[in-house]
Amino acid sequence: MAKSNFPAQISQSPIVGVFYLVFFAGPKVTENRVVLVFICLFKKIIIMSEFLKSKVNVAVQVLPTAPTKAAYDVVDEAIAVIANAGIKYRVTPFETVMEGSYDELMEIVKQVQIACFKAGAEKVMCYVKVQSNASEDVTIEDKMEKYDN
DSSP states (O other): OOGGGHHHHHHHOHHHHHHHIIIIIGGGOOHHHHHHHHHHHHHHHHHHHHHTTSOEEEEEEEEEEOSSSOHHHHHHHHHHHHHTTTSEEEEOSSOEEEEEOHHHHHHHHHHHHHHHHHTTOSEEEEEEEEEOOSSSOOOHHHHHTTTOO
16 A cells, blocks of 8 residues: 555545554554544545435344243334334334334334343344435335235
8 A cells, every 4th residue: 555545545445544544554644644534434424324315124123032021022112112113114024124214213223122121131133134225215115015915
């Protein structure tokens, strides 16, 4: 990694820039280079948030371990959080699919896990899948309409 290419490489990949700063630049790191890395990281976050303004689908599956309560009872508490969130959702045998803004759904995923612990879970495995589209909303119906009778 040539020193003269450092800013160009960071603008293409902030991770490469951070790797360079940590492992290669060492004590030679200047304040300007650190600021440049953070500016590039912030730029990538802003660009990503622009793509995530459309509706997305998030599927969440919780697998709680509760010593004093049946796992299905804990899962019911998690589903209640989703049902009370005011979003479109569909419960399936293995996961619950939600539709809404990325940030809103990620907050619900967090609340689902908290609900599991409040319901008596000692451990929670939480699997999350996200479907997004850069130019249009993603809906549950897109995937399900041909199967719904």
